[in-house]
Amino acid sequence: MAEITLQTISKSFGATRAVADLDLTVHDGEFVVLLGPTGAGKTTTLRLIAGLEKPEAGRVFIDGMDVTETPTSARNVAFVFQQYSLYPHYSVFENLAFPLKAPGQTLSTEEIKARVREIAELLRIDHKLENRATALSGGEMQRVAIGRALVRNPTVFLMDEPLSSLDAKLREDLRVELKRIQRDLGATIVYVTHDQLEAMTLADRIGVLNQGELVQIGDPREVYETPNSVYVAQRLGSPQINLLAVGMLELPLVPPSATTLGVRPEDIVLDQSGGGVAKVLNVEHLGVETVILLELAGQHLHALLGDAASLEEGAEISIGVREGAALFFDTNGKRVDPVKASAREEAVYGT
Amino acid sequence: MTDQSSDSSADGLTGQVAQNVAKATPAAVVRKVRGLSDRAIAWLFISPTIFLLLAINIFPLIWTVYLSFTNYRANRPGRPIEWVGTRNYERLLGNEDIWGYLQATAHFVVWTMIIQVIIGLGLALLINRNFKGASFWTTVILIPMMLSPAVVGTFWTYLYQPQTGIFSYIINLFVSVGPIDMIGSVDLAPWSIIIVDTWMWTPYIMLLCLAGLRSIPDYLYEAAEIDRANAWQKFWYITLPRIMPFLMLAVLFRGIENFKMFDMVVELTSGGPGSTTEVASINLKREAFEKWRTGYSSAFAVILFVTVFGLGNIYVKALNKVKQ
Numbered sequence: 001m002a003e004i005t006l007q008t009i010s011k012s013f014g015a016t017r018a019v020a021d022l023d024l025t026v027h028d029g030e031f032v033v034l035l036g037p038t039g040a041g042k043t044t045t046l047r048l049i050a051g052l053e054k055p056e057a058g059r060v061f062i063d064g065m066d067v068t069e070t071p072t073s074a075r076n077v078a079f080v081f082q083q084y085s086l087y088p089h090y091s092v093f094e095n096l097a098f099p100l101k102a103p104g105q106t107l108s109t110e111e112i113k114a115r116v117r118e119i120a121e122l123l124r125i126d127h128k129l130e131n132r133a134t135a136l137s138g139g140e141m142q143r144v145a146i147g148r149a150l151v152r153n154p155t156v157f158l159m160d161e162p163l164s165s166l167d168a169k170l171r172e173d174l175r176v177e178l179k180r181i182q183r184d185l186g187a188t189i190v191y192v193t194h195d196q197l198e199a200m201t202l203a204d205r206i207g208v209l210n211q212g213e214l215v216q217i218g219d220p221r222e223v224y225e226t227p228n229s230v231y232v233a234q235r236l237g238s239p240q241i242n243l244l245a246v247g248m249l250e251l252p253l254v255p256p257s258a259t260t261l262g263v264r265p266e267d268i269v270l271d272q273s274g275g276g277v278a279k280v281l282n283v284e285h286l287g288v289e290t291v292i293l294l295e296l297a298g299q300h301l302h303a304l305l306g307d308a309a310s311l312e313e314g315a316e317i318s319i320g321v322r323e324g325a326a327l328f329f330d331t332n333g334k335r336v337d338p339v340k341a342s343a344r345e346e347a348v349y350g351t
Numbered sequence: 352m353t354d355q356s357s358d359s360s361a362d363g364l365t366g367q368v369a370q371n372v373a374k375a376t377p378a379a380v381v382r383k384v385r386g387l388s389d390r391a392i393a394w395l396f397i398s399p400t401i402f403l404l405l406a407i408n409i410f411p412l413i414w415t416v417y418l419s420f421t422n423y424r425a426n427r428p429g430r431p432i433e434w435v436g437t438r439n440y441e442r443l444l445g446n447e448d449i450w451g452y453l454q455a456t457a458h459f460v461v462w463t464m465i466i467q468v469i470i471g472l473g474l475a476l477l478i479n480r481n482f483k484g485a486s487f488w489t490t491v492i493l494i495p496m497m498l499s500p501a502v503v504g505t506f507w508t509y510l511y512q513p514q515t516g517i518f519s520y521i522i523n524l525f526v527s528v529g530p531i532d533m534i535g536s537v538d539l540a541p542w543s544i545i546i547v548d549t550w551m552w553t554p555y556i557m558l559l560c561l562a563g564l565r566s567i568p569d570y571l572y573e574a575a576e577i578d579r580a581n582a583w584q585k586f587w588y589i590t591l592p593r594i595m596p597f598l599m600l601a602v603l604f605r606g607i608e609n610f611k612m613f614d615m616v617v618e619l620t621s622g623g624p625g626s627t628t629e630v631a632s633i634n635l636k637r638e639a640f641e642k643w644r645t646g647y648s649s650a651f652a653v654i655l656f657v658t659v660f661g662l663g664n665i666y667v668k669a670l671n672k673v674k675q
Contacts, residue, residue, distance in 0.1 A: 073580075085573070090588065098584075102584070103579070
């Protein structure tokens, strides 16, 4: 297992800059998730690490070695593609055994069999070993693809939206499985997704990408609670963060440069005098929690409430923001810290 | 689906009106209003094709089968046609020369296919590397295919000239064996046809292989690269299985064509020397239009047809197996 370092790396396709001066270090045994919408440069970053793309500028290091000029096959990385990149004319067993038969591998037939079986059991596809790769369901195919990455001991695992084409149940199962495998093996994984739930649950650290730039990286909680920009705030959380003009809700500690107020749906609280009065448009009971669509001065807000409050559609309610949970952003979309309580007191006493 | 459902809900009222009108109208009028049924229109569209198919394929085939059981001679139209039963077939299958002609045909078909598949696939792999000028070279390689087989046969007889031909000259640059008589020699004559056919039709195999190669997604090769596969493994695990259906189709088309190869062979060797290159189609033409044994040659044609048809069917079954 190893550490990956990208040093001011850049890659363009024609006029589009896919990755721009990106710096990233993934520590040994760390699970880093790269998050961003389509075209943010996530996949390109991954392909640069694998050597499937050559960078125009910058260096790639794996395990302290400069591998920028090293071909993919010599980097000893495993890659799980978004498409099930199985060898269609061969059985599941042959697909899984393929990486073990590469030149330079010296396993005996018996050892290969044992290893493949072990991985197949881990991924619960051992009963399908004799099936042809094309005769599997989508979920099984992707598990074989993941198995092909696991079957040898690569230095790093690179995964490009491996779960995106699976159904919800399977996605959840494999997500748990992946995290467990990573803990057991102490594997270094770089994982690309646009699904914030996957990012939050899998990552040791989340890196948020925007137009080829790494805009923020940190542990999931940190990125969620203190996003450095509106862009990052919008990438995490479901329903999305509510963005309001400052002043729409009565709040303390508003910094003078703030123009936008960000409130997570779960940070909206009811029956607090002083915030604002909103109209209930829709109530969705999801079991554990309730999603409420509100209208405040012509703007829609989502609120997430734990106790399924007996709210009627059309009712007028008074809302506020949980103390200390409001996020403030300036005109450039950058987050600004709230005014410190002591500073506020001074201001109050000043007037 | 969604369009339909939204339409039906929007047209609910009109539909209702239409139904009421239909109920009140006599059946004959309804038929007139509707005009031709879908089925009738379908038949109308395919009838020209069906007519042509019957006229120039099916009827001659049935007529040939009929003639093969008679002693009919096309050069004596007045003579009454006599039914001779299976006599033509018995004579054919008992004739050792016929087996010789079929052997010559098989030799030609098998060797042209083997050589053309190897060279065609090789060329396709080279062209597929997308080097500079690849499309120019593709066009150059395709030129022989665009020529008429009769023309090709004729000018190759000049190239094959033992004294003045360039073929003999080039071979002698590498090994000095003196003038080579490709067409006149019993051993070399079959190969003279194979070489010309290969020169002319390898581009066709290449073209179909190229189509197959272009259809292989890059990510399969990338996955193999990740798995540290070498070039040979990539070819064996990805390229070959993926282009196999294309390759087999090319062989099917070319195999059938070569089974009935006629024009080029006539121009090159006319079946000689002796009968070393007398492929089935040449013998058939001799029997039918030189000796005018129409019944007998019809029987031969039926045997050839059944052979090609049978082999073709077995082959298509194999092809379908490979495809899945």
